[in-house]
Amino acid sequence: MNKNKKDLLQSASAKKGKADEVCMNRRRFLSKTGTYAVAASAVVLGGGLFAPDSYAAKKIGEKANTTLLKMARDIYPHDTLEDKYYTQVLTPMIQAAATDDKKLSELADGAKSLDQIASQQFGVSYIDIKSEKDRVSVLKQIESSPFFQNIKGALMMGIYNNPDLWPRFGYGGSAWEKGGYINRGYNDIDWI
Amino acid sequence: MSTKFDLNDDSLVVIIGSGAGGGTLANELAQKGIRSVVLEAGKRFKMDDIENDEWKMFGKISWLDKRYVVGPARIAKDFPNLPAWIVKGVGGATMHWAGVAMRFQEHEFKMKTTNGTVPGANVLDWPVTLKEMEPYYEKAEKKMGVCGTKATGMPFHGESSHYKVVKEGANRIGAKCEQATLAINTETRDGRPSCQVNGFCMQGCRIGAKWSTMYTEIPKAEATGKTEVRPQSMVLRIEHDKTGKVTGVLYADKDGNQHLQKARVVAVAGNSIESPRMLLNSASSMFPDGLANSSGQVGQNYMTHTTGGVYAEFEKPVHMYKSTVVPGIVHEWKNNDPSRGHVAGYELEILHLGLPFMSAFLNPGKGGWGRELADSLANYDKMAGFWICGEDMPVESNNITLHPTEKDQYGLPVPVVYKTDHINDTHMRNHAYDRSKELFDAVGALKVNNLPPYPASHNMGTNRMSEHARDGVVNRWGQAHDIDNLFVSDGSQFTTSGTENPTLTIVALAIRQADYIADQMKKKAI
Numbered sequence: 001m002n003k004n005k006k007d008l009l010q011s012a013s014a015k016k017g018k019a020d021e022v023c024m025n026r027r028r029f030l031s032k033t034g035t036y037a038v039a040a041s042a043v044v045l046g047g048g049l050f051a052p053d054s055y056a057a058k059k060i061g062e063k064a065n066t067t068l069l070k071m072a073r074d075i076y077p078h079d080t081l082e083d084k085y086y087t088q089v090l091t092p093m094i095q096a097a098a099t100d101d102k103k104l105s106e107l108a109d110g111a112k113s114l115d116q117i118a119s120q121q122f123g124v125s126y127i128d129i130k131s132e133k134d135r136v137s138v139l140k141q142i143e144s145s146p147f148f149q150n151i152k153g154a155l156m157m158g159i160y161n162n163p164d165l166w167p168r169f170g171y172g173g174s175a176w177e178k179g180g181y182i183n184r185g186y187n188d189i190d191w192i
Numbered sequence: 193m194s195t196k197f198d199l200n201d202d203s204l205v206v207i208i209g210s211g212a213g214g215g216t217l218a219n220e221l222a223q224k225g226i227r228s229v230v231l232e233a234g235k236r237f238k239m240d241d242i243e244n245d246e247w248k249m250f251g252k253i254s255w256l257d258k259r260y261v262v263g264p265a266r267i268a269k270d271f272p273n274l275p276a277w278i279v280k281g282v283g284g285a286t287m288h289w290a291g292v293a294m295r296f297q298e299h300e301f302k303m304k305t306t307n308g309t310v311p312g313a314n315v316l317d318w319p320v321t322l323k324e325m326e327p328y329y330e331k332a333e334k335k336m337g338v339c340g341t342k343a344t345g346m347p348f349h350g351e352s353s354h355y356k357v358v359k360e361g362a363n364r365i366g367a368k369c370e371q372a373t374l375a376i377n378t379e380t381r382d383g384r385p386s387c388q389v390n391g392f393c394m395q396g397c398r399i400g401a402k403w404s405t406m407y408t409e410i411p412k413a414e415a416t417g418k419t420e421v422r423p424q425s426m427v428l429r430i431e432h433d434k435t436g437k438v439t440g441v442l443y444a445d446k447d448g449n450q451h452l453q454k455a456r457v458v459a460v461a462g463n464s465i466e467s468p469r470m471l472l473n474s475a476s477s478m479f480p481d482g483l484a485n486s487s488g489q490v491g492q493n494y495m496t497h498t499t500g501g502v503y504a505e506f507e508k509p510v511h512m513y514k515s516t517v518v519p520g521i522v523h524e525w526k527n528n529d530p531s532r533g534h535v536a537g538y539e540l541e542i543l544h545l546g547l548p549f550m551s552a553f554l555n556p557g558k559g560g561w562g563r564e565l566a567d568s569l570a571n572y573d574k575m576a577g578f579w580i581c582g583e584d585m586p587v588e589s590n591n592i593t594l595h596p597t598e599k600d601q602y603g604l605p606v607p608v609v610y611k612t613d614h615i616n617d618t619h620m621r622n623h624a625y626d627r628s629k630e631l632f633d634a635v636g637a638l639k640v641n642n643l644p645p646y647p648a649s650h651n652m653g654t655n656r657m658s659e660h661a662r663d664g665v666v667n668r669w670g671q672a673h674d675i676d677n678l679f680v681s682d683g684s685q686f687t688t689s690g691t692e693n694p695t696l697t698i699v700a701l702a703i704r705q706a707d708y709i710a711d712q713m714k715k716k717a718i
Contacts, residue, residue, distance in 0.1 A: 075561045078570060136562060144558050152561050160551035160569060161247055170573025171547040172391070172513055174244035176398040180388030181514040189353035191508045192360050192635075 089158030110147030211284020214461030215405025220706030234280035283406025352515035464651035501643030503577035504632035538582025
């Protein structure tokens with residue numbers, strides 16, 4: 001896992017500028033006021049989002065690790081996508097929160113509020129609600145909060161605007177440098 | 193390229209905006225030897241700046257200055273600060289447009305005569321007819337290189353897989369579907385290459401196969417030595433003398449320094465939010481309601497087309513992105529047939545989005561998440577779809593006003609855009625959703641998704657043309673009723689919207705207007 005951590009850190013920091021720019025675009029487009037700089041890395045440890053002994057983990061509470069990941073998978077559920085694609089979006093947000101009290105409380109309080117609603121309505125914490133439908137009903141209640149919308153917005157960019165994932169969605173991405181599609185399947189269809 | 197005019201030169205035409213209207217006007221005037229300065233708010237981009245990347249290009253070229261959308265329509269909730277999806281840069285929205293170039297139909301120039309009074313709408317006939325416009329449409333099609341027309345003789349692009357799916361559905365329900373007449377080269381023409389089908393028409397054409405003033409009209413105008421383009425020049429106000437004639441334009445350069453460019457004639461072409469905003473911002477003691485606004489119509493009758501999206505999911509792949517963005521059009525309902533339950537017509541424009549934009553538009557706004565959406569996006573490669581584009585009703589209360597207190601980075605009041613449906617628009621959109629579902633069901637759709645309108649790229653009507661000064665802002669030449677040497681040269685002069693995409697008509701009007709301005713200057717009438 002430590003090896004994994006190093007690789008991810010390197011590749012993520014190489015992409016920092018691009019990710020910042022893309023995230024900025026999305027924010028301006030959707031007119032969100034929250035500002036999570038998508039920076040640094042994706043540190044994946046033990047199925048959670050960040051190292052349990054990290055400063056962020058201590059401040060936010062270890063439970064948020066798994067709560068936020070579950071929430072991310074419920075927002076854009078693609079069962080065949082590995083956790084890393086979700087954690088790559090969340091980890092930088094949490095790392096940024098480690099040095100920004102406002103962001104930290106947004107995440108920590110957000111995760112806490114999920115558990116509060118879950119325990120009131122289902123008697124268990126959010127991650128222990130078995131049915132997706134019930135978890136969605138909890139998320140619906142905080143849907144318009146900056147906490148939820150900032151995570152949703154970051155995930156939209158991290159999943160659907162992620163060139164690494166485009167082949168899995170059957171999307172081609174940039175085409176001009178390959179000569180476009182005029183000779184690469186422009187009119188190929190076999191079922192019409 | 194290096195022509196520089198003096199700020200005190202009062203013999204110039206000052207054109208505000210460099211898109212379809214302003215860019216075309218500058219070149220048409222330049223070819224006649226008439227000198228102009230083009231003030232463009234945005235930067236000058238290079239071809240290398242154009243990438244096949246939806247979000248990157250959105251961030252790079254869009255007009256993102258602060259604006260408000262208000263009103264009960266969903267767009268005010270989904271996109272509260274982005275009423276319009278247009279471009280801030282040399283070339284304006286011709287960088288972003290998909291290239292669809294269709295002429296208005298005859299009846300669309302006389303909607304009042306055709307339908308009489310439409311309650312709750314401010315419908316008016318254009319003071320121009322199709323017959324008068326035809327020679328200019330022909331010139332515009334030649335200039336822009338519109339494929340599939342007699343004017344150019346260029347063939348269509350050929351049927352993409354996306355087109356074939358829709359064509360088959362249209363055939364099965366007896367609806368007429370044709371390849372789109374696009375201002376995109378299908379042969380090498382006018383120094384520009386043939387389309388290689390990158391599928392990113394709306395992010396700026398990386399190879400220049402699609403017409404944009406950025407690399408056609410503007411450099412051609414500059415090559416004459418008669419035109420100076422000043423990018424990053426934001427107009428603050430248009431000045432006038434005590435006789436009421438306009439005399440110059442005050443603007444801020446990229447460093448915020450203000451300059452006053454004197455002018456013999458001023459032509460406003462900043463798109464339908466900025467153009468009326470400039471006239472309103474130029475209010476004076478002589479014109480307390482803004483320039484050219486004796487009718488009270490400046491900023492009113494804001495139209496965007498009646499729009500929406502429809503994306504169907506199929507069992508097998510379509511790969512709609514391997515196509516020109518708009519490969520074809522279902523024309524069946526473009527006529528004016530009130531028996532459908534609405535006046536005016538609409539087109540179903542086959543149009544693809546990439547996966548990144550599809551994720552943002554399939555169910556925009558705060559509630560766009562969850563398994564249903566994710567499952568549809570997982571079917572991205574099996575999707576085919578439309579953008580609905582129909583005539584929308586001019587409604588006086590759909591308008592552009594100035595925020596009473598809030599200012600933007602230039603110190604100008606932030607524009608507030610109010611836009612909501614007329615009942616005719618709602619009926620038309622619902623008709624289009626229903627026919628689209630029939631069409632897609634006929635070819636085996638597993639699911640059909642209806643998308644609400646997204647930020648408008650077609651913006652019209654806020655300085656409209658009218659025969660009588662009391663009904664509109666400009667006359668049949670785009671000349672202000674109130675001020676002889678002030679012109680409007682963009683889509684804001686549209687009296688009604690038609691169902692067709694506006695660019696071809698904007699260009700045809702600009703060519704025609706250039707003839708008129710040259711004539712009037714020669715006669716010393718202006």
